[in-house]
Amino acid sequence: MQIYVVKIGDNVDSIAAEAGVPVSTLLWDNQIAYPYRLAVGQALLLDNERNGKMKSPLHVNGYAYPFINPETLDWTLPYLTDLSVFSYGFTTDGDLIPPMADDSWMVNVASANGVRPVLTLTPLGEDGKFNNNLVTVLVNNPDVQKNLIWELGRTMTQKGYGGVDIDFEYVLAEDRVKYAEFVKLVRQVMNLFGYQVSVALAPKTARDQRGLLYEGIDYRLLGEAANRVLLMTYEWGYTYGPPMAVAPINMVRRVVEYALTEIPAEKISLGIPNYGYDWPLPYEQGVTKAETINNLQAIEIAIDHGVPIQFDETAMTPYFRYWQYGVQHEVWFEDVRSLKAKFDLIKEYGLSGAGxxxxxxxxxxxxxxxxxxxxIKEGML
Known part of the structure; x- marks a missing residue:
C-alpha cells in the first residue's frame, strides 16, 4: 500500500488513474462520500498492490463502550485479537459494578467472530466517577481483593469473557508496590482458568517521573505481574490542555524506549488513539475545552472551511486551523501517515501488540x- 497526499488540482479520478487503482477502491478504502470532495494535504491510502511479504504477528486490542454501533463493531472485529469492554467498576467492599449498558451482546458477537472478549476493570465507583481512593482501599485489604476476584471470575464465567484488563489511573505513590501485587494475584488466579490478564500503564519516560499520573505506576513490577501491558501513549493533547498532537511520535518513542528497559518487548502493546481534538483559540488554561472529534470529521471540517491540512514532521501528526463565527480553531487528529509512524515504531522495537x-x-x-x-493474531484460547 502507498500513501498519497492530495495536491491542489487533484480529484479522485486523477489520483486513481495515476495510482492505477479503481476509483471505487479509492473511495471505499478512504471512506470518501459523494460528492467526493478532498482537502489539500489530506493523506489517502492507495491499495495498488497487496503486501506479499512475510508479516510479523501482532496482538491487536480495541476498547469499546457497550453502546457502540453494532455495524461499527462488525466492521472492526476482523482486525482484532481482543475486544476490551469498557468498563466495570467496583465498590469499597469489592462488589463489581457493571457498565451502564448491557455488555452481553458484545461478548457474544466477539466470541462468534473468534475475538477474545476482555472485561475492563477501572476504579469506577457507585457514583459513576473514577476514584483513586477505591484503589487504596482495594490494594490494602485482602478481603476486598478476594471478593473482587471472586466477583470477576463469576461474571466472566457467566458472560463468557476470556480475559481481564486492569486500567487503574492516578494510583497513589504509596500504593505502588501493593497495586502491582494485586495485579499479580489477579493474574495468578485467572491464568489457572485460562484467562489472560493485561494492565494499562500511564506513559512514563523515566522510573522516577513525578506526577500523580505516574508515581504509583511501576513499569518493572507491573510488567512482571501481568501477561501483557498496554502503554497508554496518547493524551499529550487532551480536552483541557493546550492544542497539540494527541500522540506525538517523538514522545511516544521516549515512552517505548523507557518501557523496554523495564519490560520485555514481547509483553508490550503500543497505545494508539483513534480520535482527534478541535480547540477554540486562544487557549486559556482552566477555561478552554477542546471538542473530541473522529478522524473523518477532522477532514470534513478542513474541507468545509477550505483550509489545507498541514503535517508536523516532529510529531508526525496532521493539523490545521480554521475560522468559524469569528473564532479561530486548531485541530489535531490521526491519518495514515501518523498511524504508519506508530506501526513503524512497533516494528522497529519488536513490540508484540497495538491497543x-x-x-x-x-x-x-x-x-x-x-x-x-x-x-493479526487470533484471539480465542
Missing amino acids: YWQIMNFFRANWLLLSDMFE
Whole structure:
C-alpha cells in the first residue's frame, strides 16, 4: 500500500488513474462520500498492490463502550485479537459494578467472530466517577481483593469473557508496590482458568517521573505481574490542555524506549488513539475545552472551511486551523501517515501488540494499513 497526499488540482479520478487503482477502491478504502470532495494535504491510502511479504504477528486490542454501533463493531472485529469492554467498576467492599449498558451482546458477537472478549476493570465507583481512593482501599485489604476476584471470575464465567484488563489511573505513590501485587494475584488466579490478564500503564519516560499520573505506576513490577501491558501513549493533547498532537511520535518513542528497559518487548502493546481534538483559540488554561472529534470529521471540517491540512514532521501528526463565527480553531487528529509512524515504531522495537483507544468510530484506512503491515493474531484460547 502507498500513501498519497492530495495536491491542489487533484480529484479522485486523477489520483486513481495515476495510482492505477479503481476509483471505487479509492473511495471505499478512504471512506470518501459523494460528492467526493478532498482537502489539500489530506493523506489517502492507495491499495495498488497487496503486501506479499512475510508479516510479523501482532496482538491487536480495541476498547469499546457497550453502546457502540453494532455495524461499527462488525466492521472492526476482523482486525482484532481482543475486544476490551469498557468498563466495570467496583465498590469499597469489592462488589463489581457493571457498565451502564448491557455488555452481553458484545461478548457474544466477539466470541462468534473468534475475538477474545476482555472485561475492563477501572476504579469506577457507585457514583459513576473514577476514584483513586477505591484503589487504596482495594490494594490494602485482602478481603476486598478476594471478593473482587471472586466477583470477576463469576461474571466472566457467566458472560463468557476470556480475559481481564486492569486500567487503574492516578494510583497513589504509596500504593505502588501493593497495586502491582494485586495485579499479580489477579493474574495468578485467572491464568489457572485460562484467562489472560493485561494492565494499562500511564506513559512514563523515566522510573522516577513525578506526577500523580505516574508515581504509583511501576513499569518493572507491573510488567512482571501481568501477561501483557498496554502503554497508554496518547493524551499529550487532551480536552483541557493546550492544542497539540494527541500522540506525538517523538514522545511516544521516549515512552517505548523507557518501557523496554523495564519490560520485555514481547509483553508490550503500543497505545494508539483513534480520535482527534478541535480547540477554540486562544487557549486559556482552566477555561478552554477542546471538542473530541473522529478522524473523518477532522477532514470534513478542513474541507468545509477550505483550509489545507498541514503535517508536523516532529510529531508526525496532521493539523490545521480554521475560522468559524469569528473564532479561530486548531485541530489535531490521526491519518495514515501518523498511524504508519506508530506501526513503524512497533516494528522497529519488536513490540508484540497495538491497543486502540477507542474503536467507537470506524476508520477503515487504519485497519487496512495495519493488516497490510502485520499478521493479526487470533484471539480465542
